[in-house]
Each structure stands twice: as C-alpha cells, then as structure tokens.
Amino acid sequence: MNYKRSLSLLFLFMMFFGFSWSQDISIGSKTHPESLLLGEIMAQTIEQNTDLTVTRRFGLGGTLICFEALKTGEIDLYIEYTGTVLTAILKEKYEGQSPQEIYDYISKEVNRKFEFIAGKSLGFSNSYVLISEKKLNLNEISDLQGRTDLNLGFSNEFVKREDGFQGLNKFYNLQLSAPRGMEHGLAYKALQEGQIDVTDAYSTDGRLAEYDFQLIQDNKGFFPDYSAFPLIKKSTIEKHPELSDALNQLENILTAEKMQELNHRYEIDKEDISSIAFDFLSEQGIVSEKPGITTSNPIIRQTLEHIQLTFIATFLAILLAVPLAIFITYKKKTASWILSITGVIQTIPSLALLGFMIPLFGIGFTPALIALFLYALLPIVRNTYTGLLSTDPILIEAGQAMGMTQKQILLKVRLPLAMDMIMAGVRTALTINIGTATLAAFIGAGGLGESIITGITLNDNDMILRGAIPAAILALAADQGMALVEKAVRPKGVNKD
Amino acid sequence: MNDVSFTVNKGETLSIIGTSGSGKSTLLRTLNRLLSTTQGNIEFRGKNIMDIPVIELRRQIGYVLQEPALFPHWTIEKNIELVPQLLGWSKENIAERVQELLELMQMPYKNYGTRYPSELSGGEKQRIGIARALAAKPDLVLFDEPFSALDPITRSDLQQEILRLKEKLKMTSVFVTHDVKEAFLLGDRVLILDRGKMIQTGTPKEIMNNPVNDFVEKFIATEYEL
Numbered sequence: 001m002n003y004k005r006s007l008s009l010l011f012l013f014m015m016f017f018g019f020s021w022s023q024d025i026s027i028g029s030k031t032h033p034e035s036l037l038l039g040e041i042m043a044q045t046i047e048q049n050t051d052l053t054v055t056r057r058f059g060l061g062g063t064l065i066c067f068e069a070l071k072t073g074e075i076d077l078y079i080e081y082t083g084t085v086l087t088a089i090l091k092e093k094y095e096g097q098s099p100q101e102i103y104d105y106i107s108k109e110v111n112r113k114f115e116f117i118a119g120k121s122l123g124f125s126n127s128y129v130l131i132s133e134k135k136l137n138l139n140e141i142s143d144l145q146g147r148t149d150l151n152l153g154f155s156n157e158f159v160k161r162e163d164g165f166q167g168l169n170k171f172y173n174l175q176l177s178a179p180r181g182m183e184h185g186l187a188y189k190a191l192q193e194g195q196i197d198v199t200d201a202y203s204t205d206g207r208l209a210e211y212d213f214q215l216i217q218d219n220k221g222f223f224p225d226y227s228a229f230p231l232i233k234k235s236t237i238e239k240h241p242e243l244s245d246a247l248n249q250l251e252n253i254l255t256a257e258k259m260q261e262l263n264h265r266y267e268i269d270k271e272d273i274s275s276i277a278f279d280f281l282s283e284q285g286i287v288s289e290k291p292g293i294t295t296s297n298p299i300i301r302q303t304l305e306h307i308q309l310t311f312i313a314t315f316l317a318i319l320l321a322v323p324l325a326i327f328i329t330y331k332k333k334t335a336s337w338i339l340s341i342t343g344v345i346q347t348i349p350s351l352a353l354l355g356f357m358i359p360l361f362g363i364g365f366t367p368a369l370i371a372l373f374l375y376a377l378l379p380i381v382r383n384t385y386t387g388l389l390s391t392d393p394i395l396i397e398a399g400q401a402m403g404m405t406q407k408q409i410l411l412k413v414r415l416p417l418a419m420d421m422i423m424a425g426v427r428t429a430l431t432i433n434i435g436t437a438t439l440a441a442f443i444g445a446g447g448l449g450e451s452i453i454t455g456i457t458l459n460d461n462d463m464i465l466r467g468a469i470p471a472a473i474l475a476l477a478a479d480q481g482m483a484l485v486e487k488a489v490r491p492k493g494v495n496k497d
Numbered sequence: 498m499n500d501v502s503f504t505v506n507k508g509e510t511l512s513i514i515g516t517s518g519s520g521k522s523t524l525l526r527t528l529n530r531l532l533s534t535t536q537g538n539i540e541f542r543g544k545n546i547m548d549i550p551v552i553e554l555r556r557q558i559g560y561v562l563q564e565p566a567l568f569p570h571w572t573i574e575k576n577i578e579l580v581p582q583l584l585g586w587s588k589e590n591i592a593e594r595v596q597e598l599l600e601l602m603q604m605p606y607k608n609y610g611t612r613y614p615s616e617l618s619g620g621e622k623q624r625i626g627i628a629r630a631l632a633a634k635p636d637l638v639l640f641d642e643p644f645s646a647l648d649p650i651t652r653s654d655l656q657q658e659i660l661r662l663k664e665k666l667k668m669t670s671v672f673v674t675h676d677v678k679e680a681f682l683l684g685d686r687v688l689i690l691d692r693g694k695m696i697q698t699g700t701p702k703e704i705m706n707n708p709v710n711d712f713v714e715k716f717i718a719t720e721y722e723l
Contacts (some may be wrong), residue, residue: 398566401529402580402629403556416570471690491570 005488024052028066028075031059031454033267034126034204034228034259038079040277042230042247048287049246053436056298058419059454060444063088065363068232070233081126082106085231087163089191094163098277099125099225101171102135110231118235119230119244121333123252123473124259126204128158130216132197140219144174144198152179153187153196158310163223164200171222186388204256206263249286270460298341298451303470306447309440310478313369317376317429324372326410335385342378350375350436355442366436368445375436376429383425387418420490427482434475438467450473498523498693503536505637512684514677516716519690521673525639528671529558542636556580559630559638559670563645565622567614573599573625574610580633598628599663620651624658631666638670644679652679659683676700677717681705689713 025046029039036058043054057075060066063084069075082099086092090113096416097105107118112333132138136150144150158164159181169176182190188211198216201208230247237243254262265271274291280285321342328335334457345353353374357367391414399409415422443451451467454460498520505511515521526532528539530551539546546554567576574595581591591657599606602624614622623643630638644652656679662668663683674680680687681701688698697709708714 392566394562394564394566395568397531398560398562398568401531401555401560401562403552403583404579405552405556408583413568413570493571493615494569 013046020184022059024054025077025236025243026055026057026075028060028069028078029056029058030062030066030078035079036273036454037262037266037276038122038228040273041250041281042077042079044274044277044281044287044291045250046243046246047291048289049249050240052240052243054378055301057444057450059441059450061363063440065144065358065442065444067231068358068363070116070231072362072364073233073235075233075446076236077119077230079122079228080231081226081228082121083127085110086224094224096221097224099227102225103227103229111234115234115491117232117234119247120251122228122230122250122254124204124254124256125225125227126256126259127218127223128164128204129201129203129218130198131191131201131208131213132199132216133191133194134212136197136214138198138214138216139223140217141168141174142170142219144176144217145172146175148176149175150197152176153182153188153190154179154198154200155315156181156183157274158200165328168222172220172279194347204259204263206260206265206267210268223270227429231460249284297476299448299466299470302446302448302450303474305445306434306437306471306474309365309368309445310372310430310437313372313437314376314426314430314433316369316373316400317380319427321377321380321425322371322384325381325388326415328381328385329388337379338381339385342381343349344428345374346378350439353443354439358443363444365445367443368440368447372433372437374441376433379428379432380422380425383428386420387421387425388414390421391417416491417494420486422484423486423489427479427486431475432480434471434478438471501690501695503688503695505669505671507669509685510663510670510683511671512667512680512687513671513673513690514675514680514687514716515690517675518692520693521675521690522641524690525641525671525673528639529555529560529635556584556633557635557637559633559635561623561626561630561638561640563642565614565619565626567622567625567629569614570711572611572650573604573617574606576614576625577628577632579629584633586633594632600697601631601665602658603626617653619647620655622709623647625656627658627662631662631668636669638668640670640672640674642673642675645675656682663679689716 027039027043027046029035039056039058043056046052047054057069060069060075060078063080066075066080067089068076070078082102083094086094086102090106090109094102103118103121110116110118130138130141130144138144144330147283154165159179161167165179168174180196182196187196187201188207190196191199191213193210203215230250232243232247258280262276265276268272278287278290324338328338348356350371352372354368361367361370388410395413395417396409399413404412437445437447438449438452440447446468448471452464452471453467455463455465455467502526503511504722513521513524523532527534528541528546530546536623538665541549541558565575567610568579577595577598578591581594586594595610596606599609604621604624609621609625614625626643644655647655659672660683663670672680672683672684684701686698686700687704689696689704691712697713699707704713705717708717
C-alpha cells in the first residue's frame with residue numbers, strides 16, 4: 001500500500017510540474033516536403049559545424065503558423081520564401097521588383113517589424129510556373145494571348161488568387177476566359193492524358209521530373225521571385241553568433257533542378273529525409289558524419305511535450321473547476337448554466353477549438369494549453385458537483401448540529417467524502433486530453449501529434465504509428481496512474497465497491 | 498405547532514412522546530435552531546436562544562441523531578473530539594476527554610480509538626454518537642429517537658446506559674421517542690404531543706394515574722399491552 005501511495009504521489013508531482021525540456025536551437029518547417037528537407041539540411045549543417053544541439057520541429061501547419069512560432073520563440077528559424085514574405089506576411093503587392101530588390105526589402109522589413117534576420121538565399125527560387133505538353137510549343141506566357149482554344153485546368157487556389165490566374169490574365173492581357181479549377185494532384189495526370197493543355201505548378205515540385213512537360217516562361221515577370229532563405233530570430237543569432245557562419249555555408253548551394261531532384265527522392269522514392277540531406281551536404285563538403293546517432297530521438301521529446309501539455313492543462317482545469325463546482329453547489333440557479341456552458345465547450349470539435357485559439361493567443365504551447373484546459377473543465381466540474389451533492393444529508397445535519405460552520409462542513413466533510421469522485425473526473429479529463437493533444441501539433445504545440453501529422457502529409461504509416469502508439473500507451477498509463485491516485489484519496493473507512 | 502410550553506430543569510430528563518407526525522422531532526430541532534420558530538420564545542440558561550450566535554449555541558448543546566450519523570471518513574477518536582476541537586480545547590485535554598468518554602461507554606480506546614465507524618455494530622455506533630454529543634460537557638443534550646433503529650436487546654442495553662449516565666453525569670436532556678415505555682423509563686417528566694399540540698405533561702406516575710383524556714389513556718394503554 002505504501003509504495004502505491006508514493007507512486008501516486010510521484011504521479012501527482014509530475015502532473016503539477018510537468019517537465020521542462022529545452023534545446024539550444026529549434027528548427028521549424030511547414031508541412032510540404034521541400035520545407036522539411038530544407039529544415040533537415042539546416043539541422044545537419046548546424047549540428048556538424050557548431051556545438052549547438054538542434055530540435056527539429058517539422059510540419060507546423062502553414063506559413064502563418066511557422067511565422068507565429070518564430071515570433072513566440074517556439075522555433076528559432078525555418079525556411080521561408082521571399083515572395084511569400086512579401087505577399088502573405090507583409091501583405092504587399094508585387095510591383096515588378098527584381099529578386100534582389102524583394103530580398104533587400106523584406107530583410108529590412110522583417111528586421112524592423114519583427115526582429116528577424118533573413119539569412120543568405122539558398123540560391124533557388126520555388127515559384128509558380130505554368131506547364132504544358134511540349135508539342136503545343138508554348139514557350140512564354142505571352143504565347144497564351146488569345147488562345148481561347150486551349151483547355152486550361154488550374155489548381156483551385158491558383159484560380160482564386162489575385163497573384164494567380166486573375167492577375168496573370170490582366171497583367172499579360174491574355175483575354176482568356178475563366179479556367180476550370182481542379183485538384184492540384186490530379187492536374188499532372190490530366191495534362192499528360194491531354195484532357196487539359198495548361199496547368200500551374202511549383203517550379204521545384206519533385207513530381208515534375210516524372211513528366212516531360214514544357215515550362216512556360218514568365219517572360220514579363222508577373223510572378224514575384226520566391227527565393228528560399230532561412231528566416232531566423234534575431235535574439236537567437238545574438239546568443240549564438242556561430243549560427244550565422246554555419247548557415248552562410250548554405251548560400252547559393254541549390255539550384256531549382258537540384259532542389260527538384262532532392263524533392264523527388266523524398267516524395268517519390270520515399271528515401272529517408274536525413275540520408276537525402278546527408279548525401280547532399282557531404283557532396284558539398286559541409287558535413288562528414290552520417291547523422292542518426294547524434295540526433296535526439298523525437299519520440300522522447302514529443303512524449304515529454306505531450307505529458308507537459310496535458311498535465312499542466314488538467315492541473316489548471318482543477319484549479320478552476322473545483323471552486324466553480326463548489327460555488328454551484330450552493331447557488332443552484334447557476335448550476336445548470338455552468339454545466340451547460342462547459343458542456344457546450346466540450347462539443348466544439350477539437351480542431352475548430354484549436355483554430356479559434358490562434359487569433360486570440362497565437363500558436364504554440366499556450367493556445368493548445370488553453371484549448372485543452374477548456375476541454376478538461378466539464379468532467380471535473382460535473383464530477384465535483386455530483387460528488388458534493390451526494391453527501392448524505394444526515395451528515396450535513398449532524399455537522400450543523402455539532403456547531404460546524406458551512407465552510408467547515410464543506411472542507412472537513414463534503415470535500416473529503418467527494419474526493420475520489422473528483423479524482424475520477426480528473427482521470428477522465430486527463431485521458432481525453434491525451435487523445436485530443438495529438439491535434440495540438442497543427443498549431444505548433446508539438447507533442448506526439450507531430451509524428452502523426454507529418455506521417456499523414458507524407459502518407460507514411462510507420463511515422464503515424466510512431467506518434468499514435470506512444471499516445472495510446474500514455475493514455476493507458478495516465479488512466480492507471482489516476483486510478484491509483486483515486487484509490488489513495490478515497491476516504492478510509494468508507495466502503496465503496 | 499401551537500400551545501407548547503415547558504421547562505427542563507438542571508439535571509432533569511424530559512421525555513417527549515407522540516405519534517408519528519405529532520411534531521416531536523420538530524419541537525426538538527427548534528431547541529438548537531436547526532429549525533426556527535415563527536412565534537414564541539425559547540430560553541437557554543436564562544437567555545433567549547435568538548440572542549446567542551447559532552454556532553455558539555449548538556456547540557453548547559449535545560445532539561444525538563436517530564441514525565448515529567458518524568462521519569464515515571473519520572476514526573472513532575476523531576468523531577468524538579469534533580466539538581472540543583471546534584471549541585479550541587488543548588490537545589491534552591481533548592485526548593484525555595476522548596479516553597474518558599470511551600471508558601464511560603465501555604469501549605476502551607485501545608480497541609476502538611483508531612477504528613472507523615463502518616467497523617462498528619449499530620449499538621456501538623450509537624454509543625459513539627452519544628459520546629460525541631457529550632464530548633464538550635454540554636449543559637443540555639438532545640436525543641432525537643436515538644434507539645429507534647436498533648434491535649430490542651441493544652436498545653435495552655443503551656437505555657440502561659442512559660440511566661447510568663444520568664446518574665453519573667447529572668445530565669440535563671430532552672429525549673424524543675415514540676416508545677412510551679422508553680419515555681417513562683428515562684424521563685423524570687414526560688411531555689405528550691399530538692398533532693402539534695401539547696396534551697399533557699407531568700411525571701410518569703402523574704400521567705399514568707391521571708391521564709387528562711381518552712387519547713392519553715389509550716396511548717399509554719396500547720403501548721403497555723404490546
């Protein structure tokens with residue numbers, strides 16, 4: 001019995017304080033394969049050219065999530081594209097500036113507005129391109145003018161965007177009618193089979209190498225340049241100046257063709273990301289040691305993050321839910337209100353709730369913590385309330401008759417007798433949270449969801465399981481651990497089956 | 498409840514009997530303000546109980562409930578020491594008092610002190626209920642049908658116990674019961690209630706010899722025939 005008590009105490013301790021986990025440098029990436037590859041290339045470069053340790057935080061939603069994560073310091077750097085910073089982050093219109101002008105402008109602006117440093121360009125640009133079958137002899141976008149006979153099929157996003165078809169049509173005065181929108185993944189196939197004649201693509205897309213298409217030149221420069229470069233937090237560089245030297249080795253190291261080849265190896269040949277990065281970097285003489293042993297196992301980091309997130313959220317929920325439940329025990333009128341509100345929160349789909357958090361709290365740990373905190377409220381409020389109401393009325397009368405105050409009856413009789421019921425609520429909350437927290441990776445909060453989400457984008461079942469299995473084990477362990485706590489706090493002398 | 502007026506003298510036990518619904522428990526609960534009166538006065542040691550803070554009043558009046566209503570998560574010791582604790586007695590005094598009461602109840606501390614109520618028989622629980630009520634040496638103890646849920650043998654034992662306590666402690670008490678025999682056995686004086694009205698009050702002898710009406714006569718008679 002004694003060891004059980006100490007076990008459960010240890011468990012509570014973990015719950016109250018969580019774990020802290022820190023690394024020198026944290027590298028982020030978006031979910032698309034190129035972003036992950038470049039993240040890995042930077043990671044190995046830093047690991048083998050400095051004494052810094054690196055945490056990989058790959059697969060963070062999209063541009064805005066990575067950018068927010070950089071702002072909050074969840075990550076220290078990630079690969080961004082000049083044109084994306086100009087249009088999506090600074091929200092400015094492209095007015096024909098040269099690639100160098102864009103780079104100079106945005107590096108000045110991100111430094112001024114956000115205290116970020118734009119690292120040296122990696123040398124290639126990943127921009128929108130139009131492609132067609134070679135036999136159509138379309139070499140430049142100007143060649144499309146007035147070609148209403150062509151069957152256009154563009155990705156849905158490209159059709160809608162102002163810097164996509166609409167702008168292009170006006171800029172080149174193509175006088176084309178609105179094209180058909182379609183799923184990007186299907187466009188290559190449709191083009192090859194002749195169902196459409198022209199579509200849009202990303203210039204470094206790994207799948208482009210699979211086909212022999214004509215790239216139609218943006219001869220008048222409608223698309224801004226999308227040069228890839230590392231975007232770094234200024235404070236990180238100030239703290240670790242050696243970081244600049246390491247990353248400067250990557251200047252102009254990639255051409256669009258080389259990038260496309262690496263993407264192809266990753267996306268189509270399903271090669272291991274760290275081998276691709278190592279092969280490339282060792283060719284360039286930047287790294288010499290094959291990584292794998294030196295990199296920290298993400299499962300451990302993710303598991304610890306997962307525990308930290310869920311335990312802290314649940315602990316904070318206890319701090320609010322228990323007093324709230326006590327309050328509604330004495331104010332019957334507000335009881336149904338409070339229970340309904342917490343119930344409604346519970347019914348908000350997890351992804352939607354996480355989404356609501358972004359405009360309010362940004363991304364990363366905090367918004368995920370708040371969302372999980374909200375989810376944990378209902379089970380704890382409900383169980384505490386039920387537990388308090390189930391006090392035998394004759395015990396309350398006995399307490400009153402002995403001259404106990406209402407507060408004494410609450411603290412010495414009702415709460416102790418309800419304690420195991422309350423802990424059962426905490427147990428439910430914690431178990432639910434461990435499951436829900438796998439979605440927190442979408443907003444950059446880390447945890448085991450990282451593996452699951454990256455696995456889904458890469459269609460990699462092994463990777464999905466590397467996140468899903470520890471999450472399941474964690475949920476079971478938490479459930480059993482809380483069962484011990486529940487037993488330990490059960491008032492002695494009270495027989496319950 | 499109307500037309501009820503009575504006095505309990507120091508060292509005296511007043512039994513209140515009546516049929517169910519006659520209001521005997523209600524009457525008892527007004528004495529420690531578990532229920533409040535709409536009219537009339539109740540005085541405790543010469544002072545209107547409404548002028549005594551309710552918490553203070555209750556800590557000076559012992560109360561034994563129908564079910565023992567011991568706190569199940571507390572040991573016997575902790576249950577007994579509740580009121581002295583609330584009154585802020587010193588540790589030594591409390592420990593001594595618990596020993597003394599368990600001795601009085603013939604439930605020695607070393608056998609019972611650290612046990613939990615669920616480990617006790619019905620009769621033992623009610624003895625602890627009485628010990629709890631007596632713990633802070635109250636000037637008045639209220640009994641609310643304390644033995645009604647017990648079997649006849651245990652009940653009889655406990656009745657003897659009460660007589661012993663009366664003798665030994667000069668306890669002042671009000672004892673509510675629906676058992677006429679019990680009322681006559683334990684009460685120095687008896688008060689008979691019917692439908693919220695006081696019908697007769699007097700010593701057991703006076704009542705038996707001169708029942709004021711048919712109701713009292715029948716009430717006493719039926720009980721004794723059983």
